[in-house]
Amino acid sequence: MKISITAKPNTTTNNKTGGWRTEKPKFIYDKCTACAICPRACPEGIIYQTNKTNSSGKLPYDFDPNFCKGCGLCAEVCPFKAIIMEKEEK
Ligand code: SF4
């Protein structure tokens, strides 16, 4: 009997990861300059630009919690501290 326990590559958007992370990012819209650095750092490719104008007239970024694994890379690379990591509420 053959049992496969690994996921196929490039299936991230099919496999929801939100259930097992311990932290998640919080995007602070009014600090976001829309520099577009964080989406390039996210290994899951789930950071996107919103259509909500912030207090500086920018369209801030946000993330899809269904597929975020809580790695914290987005918060690390944001030069404006517009992303903080928070404990996941279960
Ligand atoms: S914590 Fe990691 S997976 Fe989640 S949005 Fe940030 S970079 Fe992407």
Ligand code: SF4
């Ligand atoms: S890196 Fe920070 S300032 Fe730049 S788009 Fe992302 S959240 Fe906004």
